[in-house]
Amino acid sequence: MAKSMGEGPGMPSQRQLRVGELVRKELSDIFTRGQLSDPDLDGVIITIPEVRMTPDLRLATCLVMPLGGRNADKVVKALNRSAKFFRGQVSRKLTMKYMPDFRFILDTRFDDDDRIGTLLMQPEVKRDLDAIAEDETDDRDD
Structure with a gap:
């Protein structure tokens, strides 16, 4: 089958x-x-x-x-x-x-989700994610 x-x-x-x-x-x-x-x-x-x-x-x-x-x-x-x-x-x-x-x-899926969420909210990572989001927005405007 x-x-x-x-x-x-x-x-x-x-x-x-x-x-x-x-x-x-x-x-x-x-x-x-x-x-x-x-x-x-x-x-x-x-x-x-x-x-x-x-x-x-x-x-x-x-x-x-x-x-x-x-x-x-x-x-x-x-x-x-x-x-x-x-x-x-x-x-x-x-x-x-x-x-x-x-x-x-x-x-442990919920604990893993919380850990990843905490990592994504760290200032260094958040700064990088914001920069990526801005680049994508600029590319759409062109």
């Missing part, structure tokens, strides 16, 4: 995106119901913004963030310890040829 025009190298296929979203929803339901087997996860509210699937759908990388970011490393370690439990729970809800293994990592 040929790839669609919107997919390039390194871009996930529609199937990867669809399965990732199904897995994310099921994990989210498990966390919402409080069906957690690890005492380190008791009372912790966990958000799963994204699940990335490998092309063969055998590994699901789950980006997670505990509410407020408190004890993030401890929560990620506890989730990885309980990965087989979650795999079993999700396999009861989804019908797939192979149930993927789960790997949990901390979602």
Whole structure:
């Protein structure tokens, strides 16, 4: 089956995106119901913004963030310890040829965005960005 025009190298296929979203929803339901087997996860509210699937759908990388970011490393370690439990729970809800293994990592995208925003607001960088914007404006006027 040929790839669609919107997919390039390194871009996930529609199937990867669809399965990732199904897995994310099921994990989210498990966390919402409080069906957690690890005492380190008791009372912790966990958000799963994204699940990335490998092309063969055998590994699901789950980006997670505990509410407020408190004890993030401890929560990620506890989730990885309980990965087989979650795999079993999700396999009861989804019908797939192979149930993927789960790997949990901390979602740092928002922190990265804040860091980049802070860097862009530094006086040296802002001065350079303003100069580039002025050059582009002058080029349009000509």
